[in-house]
Amino acid sequence: MSTHAAIVTVSPRSPLQVLQLPTPVPTANEVLIRNLWTASTPLDLHQADGGLLVTHPQVLGDGTAGTVTAVGPEVKRLKVGDRVFGFTWRNPKEKAHQEFVCAPEKLLGVVPEGVSFQEAVTLPNNFVTAFHTLVTDLHLELPWPKPEDWSPPPNLATKQILIWGGSSSVGQFALQLLNYYGYTHVTTTASPANHPLLRRCGPPGLRIHNYRPASTAISTLSQQPFDLVLDCIGSLSGSLTPISRIVSKTGAVVAVLLPVIVVPATEHEKPEYDMRPEEVVEWAKGVEVVGVRTHHYLDNEWMGEYLQGVVMPGMLDRGVVTPQKQRVVEGETMVERAEKARGILREGVSGERLVWRVGEE
Ligand SMILES: NC(=O)c1ccc[n+]([C@@H]2O[C@H](COP(=O)([O-])OP(=O)(O)OC[C@H]3O[C@@H](n4cnc5c(N)ncnc54)[C@H](OP(=O)(O)O)[C@@H]3O)[C@@H](O)[C@H]2O)c1
Numbered sequence: 389m390s391t392h393a394a395i396v397t398v399s400p401r402s403p404l405q406v407l408q409l410p411t412p413v414p415t416a417n418e419v420l421i422r423n424l425w426t427a428s429t430p431l432d433l434h435q436a437d438g439g440l441l442v443t444h445p446q447v448l449g450d451g452t453a454g455t456v457t458a459v460g461p462e463v464k465r466l467k468v469g470d471r472v473f474g475f476t477w478r479n480p481k482e483k484a485h486q487e488f489v490c491a492p493e494k495l496l497g498v499v500p501e502g503v504s505f506q507e508a509v510t511l512p513n514n515f516v517t518a519f520h521t522l523v524t525d526l527h528l529e530l531p532w533p534k535p536e537d538w539s540p541p542p543n544l545a546t547k548q549i550l551i552w553g554g555s556s557s558v559g560q561f562a563l564q565l566l567n568y569y570g571y572t573h574v575t576t577t578a579s580p581a582n583h584p585l586l587r588r589c590g591p592p593g594l595r596i597h598n599y600r601p602a603s604t605a606i607s608t609l610s611q612q613p614f615d616l617v618l619d620c621i622g623s624l625s626g627s628l629t630p631i632s633r634i635v636s637k638t639g640a641v642v643a644v645l646l647p648v649i650v651v652p653a654t655e656h657e658k659p660e661y662d663m664r665p666e667e668v669v670e671w672a673k674g675v676e677v678v679g680v681r682t683h684h685y686l687d688n689e690w691m692g693e694y695l696q697g698v699v700m701p702g703m704l705d706r707g708v709v710t711p712q713k714q715r716v717v718e719g720e721t722m723v724e725r726a727e728k729a730r731g732i733l734r735e736g737v738s739g740e741r742l743v744w745r746v747g748e749e
Pocket residue numbers: 429430431434513514517552553554555556557558559577578579580582599620621622623626627645646647680681682683737738739740
């Protein structure tokens with residue numbers, strides 16, 4: 389039986405380790421991928437430092453980009469040699485910080501020509517989260533393929549939308565999607581250094597505000613009657629608290645990317661999380677608060693079938709969405725790169741995705 393190396397967390401905050409795992413033989417609709425690039429995301433930090441949703445030892449990572457090396461007998465779309473990328477997270481075979489990933493073909497799209505693995509791997513987790521949240525939690529329409537003369541229906545076109553944390557990885561894709569579909573009443577928050585980036589991502593007329601100091605952001609933004617809010621940060625003090633003071637309209641919906649970060653992970657401090665955004669702060673009466681769970685996106689049959697295999701590569705190919713800026717994490721070994729990325733995530737990143745090489749092309 390052949391084996392390959394995987395990066396695992398063995399207990400909260402302890403050093404990451406390398407585990408040799410059996411390399412699966414794909415069955416049914418599964419595809420085996422020689423994984424070449426991956427990304428380190430805040431969820432990896434929540435899992436490695438906070439043990440969030442983890443059964444130890446747990447393979448980390450959910451963004452895969454590499455080459456198909458074998459396919460199961462029911463695979464229809466993909467073939468050996470295809471360059472693919474995807475959000476793969478549901479079990480140890482799918483997790484992405486390992487040399488071989490085995491996942492059903494519906495979780496994978498073909499990387500468009502001219503796009504590198506390093507660029508492609510900035511998309512899956514964020515793109516799927518942004519698309520799924522806008523449709524499932526905020527009830528916006530994002531038809532694909534988009535008919536040429538399509539514009540948002542009148543009841544949605546007038547919605548006042550706030551994307552809190554527009555320079556986050558999810559925020560950048562949410563803004564690009566809103567721009568493409570013609571939603572124009574959009575406001576976002578970010579540090580001044582990221583305002584030019586968000587101008588390029590968002591719709592014309594995008595209103596961009598600094599979120600610090602919070603008191604200024606609250607007094608300015610509470611003048612606007614927001615209908616739909618996407619909190620891309622989920623920080624108790626940094627986003628939920630100010631948003632709870634800004635949003636007051638009856639019927640407004642606030643979608644919060646879980647987990648709520650009560651205490652962030654640092655080198656010296658253990659993180660604390662909460663999964664109840666509707667309870668951790670006081671909200672105005674009539675405001676609906678929902679916790680976003682992208683891990684359930686396959687519950688939507690259409691998204692399960694098409695979002696990663698068709699929509700994500702299609703939008704990337706047509707330039708509807710562009711890869712995020714990458715910061716390549718270097719290191720002699722896989723575990724060094726994963727560990728270094730964990731350190732950077734604890735310090736915080738701005739406007740970019742941490743990516744690293746898993747194997748040689
Ligand atoms: N539940 C789900 O389905 C789901 C899915 C995906 C992600 N998430 C979670 O969503 C969170 C963000 O993930 P990500 O990958 O998008 O993060 P990320 O790219 O690492 O976010 C970095 C950005 O956050 C911004 N930021 C930090 N604090 C902020 C604040 N108080 N207000 C506004 N912006 C702030 C920074 O903006 P500036 O540099 O401009 O200051 C920076 O650009 C993580 O906790 C992640 O686990 C949840």
